[in-house]
Amino acid sequence: MRRRSAGPVGASVKDGRAAGEHREAASGAAHGDWLTRGKDGRLTLYVPTDGGLLRWTETAVGGPGWSGPHFVPVAGLTHLAVAQGANGYVHFLGRREREGADSTPGVDIVHAIQYQTGLAFSDWRSLGNPHRVPEEPGPLAVPVGAVARDGTVHVFVRGAHGGLMLRREAPNGKWKAWEDLGGGGAGAQPAALALTDGRIEVCVAAETGVLAWSQSKPGGDFTGPRGFSLRPVPGTVAALETGPGRATFFWTDAESGGAAAWRAGAWPVALGGTPAERPCAVLRTSLDGYDCVVLAYRDQDGTAVLGMGGTENEAAGFWWYALTESCQGAPALALDGRGRVVMALIGADGRPRVARQEDGDGLSLTRWDVLGG
Template sequence: MRRKSAGPVGTARQDGPGTPEPGGAPESAHGDWLTLGKDGRLSLYVPADGGLVRWTETVAGGPGWSGPHVVPAPGLTHLTVVQGADTYVHFLGRRERERADGALGVDVVHAIQYQTGLAFTEWRSLGNPHRDREQGRRLGPPVGAVAADGTVHVFVRNAHGGLALRRESPNGKWRAWEDLQGGETDALPAPLALAGGRLEVCAASASGVLVWRQTAPGGDFTGPRGFALRPLPGTVTALETGPDRATFFWTDADSAGAAAWREGDWPVALGGSPAGQGYASLRTAVDGYDCVVLAHRERDGSVTLGMGGTENEAGGFWWYPLGESCQGVPALARDGHGRVVLALIGSDGAPKVARQDDGAGLSFTRWHTLGR
C-alpha cells in the first residue's frame, strides 16, 4: 500500500440551522457513521454540542460534499449510527435532561433518515428499562442493529451490568424492554445483523466474553454463553464473514494487539498496536480476493489500516500507517462506485475522507477535509 500526501481543504458549505456547534465534537460517533444511500451517495455524521452534523456527497462517488448541515438534538451524551439493508439510517442517542422537579432524567431516543441528504424524523423516546430514577441514570449508551426485515434492535447495558433490549415488531410497533441477563457487561456490546435474518451480540465482561444468539429471525435470544477470553472493554467489533457466521475483532487485554475470533475456534492474533477503542470493519474484494479491512486509532493517536483474507487470519494480516491523527474510531464504507472510503475525525475536530484509487492493492487518494 502506498500513501499520498494530505489533500486540500474541501469546499463544503454551511446549509443547515445553526443550533449545534459543528466544532463541538470530541470524537466520532459509534457505529456506521459513514453510510451509503440508495442513490449511491455517501453521508457522514459527527456528534456536536446540542445535536449532530451531517455532510453528504453532491454526486455518487464524489469528490464534492455538501454541508455541514446541523441537526438539533439537545441533551445527547452519546450517538450511535446504524444502517439497514434498506439503506435507512437510524440514530440512537442516550439523552439527559432536567425534569419538571429538577431531577436529571435519562432516556434512549431514536430518529431515522429515510433518504440521502433529506430531513430526519422527529426524535422519539424509547424510554428507559428502569423505573427507578437513580438506576435509570446509570444506563449505558445505546448500540443497535437492523435485522434483514428492517426491524430495529436497540441494546443497552443496564444499571445492574446486564444487557437490555428494545426492538421493533414487524408491524413497526415497539415491544417492551427485555432483560437479556448477563453481568458486568462492557458498556459497548457489539450486535450484528446477519444476512439470514438472525442477530448475534458479543460483549466483553469481567469474566471474559459473553455471546447472545437469536434462535431464529425475529425470535428470542439465548445466552449469554460465556467464554474464557480476554478482550479489552470497548474494543469488540462484529462483521459477517460467512453465511450466517460472525467474526468478532477486538484488542486482546494481555498482548494489547488485535485479535479475531469465531465461536468454536481459538482467537487469532493479528498484531498492531491499537488504542483502547473499537475498529472500523469492512468486507470487500481487493484485486479479486475476498478481504477484511480494519481501521483503528493507534496509541499515539494516528490511524492505521489493516487487511487480510476473509476467515484466513492465520495466513497473515498486514497493517499500514496512514500518517493522519484522529479522534475516536475511524469509519469504512464503499462509495457508489464500489471504492473503499475511509473517514476520520481529525485532531482539530474536522472530518477527513480518503478514497481508494485506481492502482493495485488498497491505496488511497489524498485526504479531503470537509468544510466546517
C-alpha cells in the same frame, strides 16, 4: 416497519454561524456505521457536535464533492450511535440527559430515522430507560443498534446490573417493552450484528471474559449468554459477517495489546497492531480478486491505522499501514458507489477527513480531504 413522520433536518452551518451559533466541529466520533451509503449510491457522514449532530453528504456518486455540514438539533445528546438497515434507512440512537418535570436530572434513549440520502430526519422519539427507577445521568450506558433484514430495529444497552437490555420493534411498527437478556459484568458498547439470514448476534467483553447472545431464528428470542474464557479489552469489540449467517468478532486482546479475530467454536487469532481502547472499523470487500477484511483503528499514539487480510484466513497474516493522520475516536469504513474503500476520521481539530481507495492493485488511499462548511 411503519414509517414515521419526517421533521426538519435543521439548518446549514457555515463558518460557525446560524443554528444557534453551533460549530461545524465534531465533539468526537459516533459509534457504529457513521459513514453510510444510501440507495442512490451516495455516502453520508454523521458526527456528534454540541447540541446535536452534523451531516455531510456526497454531491455525486463517488464524490469527490460534499454538501454540508447540516446541523440536526438534539438537546442533551451525550452519545450517538448509527446503524443502517438493508433497506438503506439510517437509524440514529442517542443517549440523552435532560431535566424532568420535577427538576430532577434524568436520562433516556432517543431514536430517529433518515429514509433517504440528504433528506429530512424523522422526529426524535424517546425509547425511555430500561430501569424502572431511572438513575442519575451516568449509569445508563451508550446504546448500540442493529437492524434485522426485515427492517426491525434492535437497541441494546448495558443495564445498571451489568447485564444486557434490549428494546425492539414489533411487526406492527410499535416498540415492545424493554427485555432483560441477562448476563453480568458486561463492559460498555456491545457489538451487535444483523446477519443476512435475518438473525441478530451480540458479543460483549465482560469481567469474566466474553458473553455472546444469538437468535435461533429471525425475529425470535435471544439465547444466552454463552460465556467464553477470553480476554478482550472492554469497549473494543466489533462484528462483521464473514460467511453466510456467520459472524467474526474483532477486539483488542487484553494481554498482548494487539488486535484479534474470533469466531465461536475456535480460538482467537492474533492480528498484530496496537489499537487503542475503541472498536475497529470493519469492512469486507474484494481486493485484487481476493475476499478480504479491511480494519481501521486509532492507535495508542492517536494516529489512524489501516489493515487488511484474507476473510476467515487470519492465520495467513494481516498487514497494517500506519497513516499520517491523527484522529479522535474510531475511524469509519464504507464502500462508495463505485465500489472503492472509503475511510473517514475525525481530525484533532474536530473536522472530518475522508480518503478513498486509489486505482490500481492493492489498497492505497488518496490524500485526505477535509470537510468544512
